[in-house]
Amino acid sequence: MAQTSQAKAQTMRAVALDKFGGPEALKIQNLPIPQIEDNEILIRVEAAGVGAWDPIEREGRFVEIMGVKPKFPYVLGTDGAGTVAAVGEKVRDFKEGDRVYAAELANPKGGFYAQYTAVNADNASLIPQRLTVEQAAVLPSDGLTALTGLQKVLGLKSGESLMVYGASGGIGHLAIQLAKRLGANVFAVASGDDGVQFAKKLGADRAVDGRGEDVLEAAKKFATNGIDAALVTAGGEETDEALLAIRQGGRIAYPHGVMPEPTAPEHVAIEAYDGETSPALIARLNELIGAGPFEVHVGRTFQLEEVSNAHKALGEHHLGKIALRIQ
Numbered sequence: 303m304a305q306t307s308q309a310k311a312q313t314m315r316a317v318a319l320d321k322f323g324g325p326e327a328l329k330i331q332n333l334p335i336p337q338i339e340d341n342e343i344l345i346r347v348e349a350a351g352v353g354a355w356d357p358i359e360r361e362g363r364f365v366e367i368m369g370v371k372p373k374f375p376y377v378l379g380t381d382g383a384g385t386v387a388a389v390g391e392k393v394r395d396f397k398e399g400d401r402v403y404a405a406e407l408a409n410p411k412g413g414f415y416a417q418y419t420a421v422n423a424d425n426a427s428l429i430p431q432r433l434t435v436e437q438a439a440v441l442p443s444d445g446l447t448a449l450t451g452l453q454k455v456l457g458l459k460s461g462e463s464l465m466v467y468g469a470s471g472g473i474g475h476l477a478i479q480l481a482k483r484l485g486a487n488v489f490a491v492a493s494g495d496d497g498v499q500f501a502k503k504l505g506a507d508r509a510v511d512g513r514g515e516d517v518l519e520a521a522k523k524f525a526t527n528g529i530d531a532a533l534v535t536a537g538g539e540e541t542d543e544a545l546l547a548i549r550q551g552g553r554i555a556y557p558h559g560v561m562p563e564p565t566a567p568e569h570v571a572i573e574a575y576d577g578e579t580s581p582a583l584i585a586r587l588n589e590l591i592g593a594g595p596f597e598v599h600v601g602r603t604f605q606l607e608e609v610s611n612a613h614k615a616l617g618e619h620h621l622g623k624i625a626l627r628i629q
């Protein structure tokens with residue numbers, strides 16, 4: 303194990319839970335800097351993603367679902383970005399000083415709501431050119447979830463039509479752009495007028511307001527023989543009605559966590575899935591992003607001290623992602 307100079311300080315500031323609970327349970331604490339194993343890197347975190355699932359993890363429902371025993375103080379934060387402060391002895395792809403982003407779910411050593419985090423090097427990547435550190439911080443969980451859904455679960459092919467439901471949100475806004483890069487015709491169901499404008503700007507071929515417009519009618523006009531596939535990131539009666547526009551033999555994918563769970567019309571395949579990660583998938587994400595202008599949208603940014611407000615903001619209308627500035 304090679305803990306190097308930049309990590310010589312023994313403690314760090316982190317947002318940690320002493321017990322699961324509401325936003326008020328998030329407390330700034332001084333904690334020991336995590337030690338790295340041979341296959342890990344230590345990241346000096348500059349920004350973290352605030353995930354739509356973070357409140358669920360904060361309330362303790364995540365560890366229940368995953369069947370793991372939580373260790374307190376518990377540091378949230380599935381993804382983030384910063385600078386490599388130390389590398390494990392078996393790590394070949396990174397060196398001290400590299401600018402990286404990474405995602406690791408329910409990391410027992412603590413997440414990204416901290417000045418330092420230790421992650422498996424396989425879960426990290428150099429930050430793609432053109433992305434700011436905040437954009438890189440919010441990218442990996444939702445980017446990899448969008449890509450897993452489009453490529454692996456839906457097997458999206460060039461020329462196919464795709465509905466992205468929840469298109470102005472974290473996964474949705476990335477999915478529009480990735481699907482366009484994969485050659486799909488994208489019908490975006492976004493939230494509000496600003497969401498519709500945003501989805502159009504990102505390249506959607508048609509964008510409608512799922513909170514006001516007749517989505518089914520618009521979708522039928524978009525693809526008269528029915529839409530080939532759908533990636534769904536928000537559930538409810540409106541979602542199920544919109545999904546009637548998917549053609550027979552078509553397919554629907556949604557990440558676990560979307561509630562209420564969407565239901566498929568007859569003769570349409572539906573699959574719930576989890577975002578995957580591997581060095582190859584991260585490289586593919588970077589490649590698609592690097593193929594032209596790509597917007598990772600940080601709708602709101604909060605300072606570490608404002609973390610409770612960041613969690614509250616998740617429940618308020620916003621575009622794209624929310625970032626937490628760590629230092």
Ligand SMILES: NC(=O)c1ccc[n+]([C@@H]2O[C@H](COP(=O)([O-])OP(=O)(O)OC[C@H]3O[C@@H](n4cnc5c(N)ncnc54)[C@H](OP(=O)(O)O)[C@@H]3O)[C@@H](O)[C@H]2O)c1
Binds near residue numbers: 468470619
């Ligand atoms: N299993 C996994 O691997 C995995 C990974 C990542 C995420 N997830 C889950 O996937 C879900 C989506 O994640 P996310 O990061 O994309 O969340 P998000 O940023 O909250 O996106 C959901 C979007 O849906 C919009 N929406 C809600 N109702 C709508 C409607 N009727 N018409 C149009 N848009 C509507 C929301 O708009 P407003 O802003 O107006 O509410 C929001 O923009 C969450 O449940 C998350 O926990 C699972």
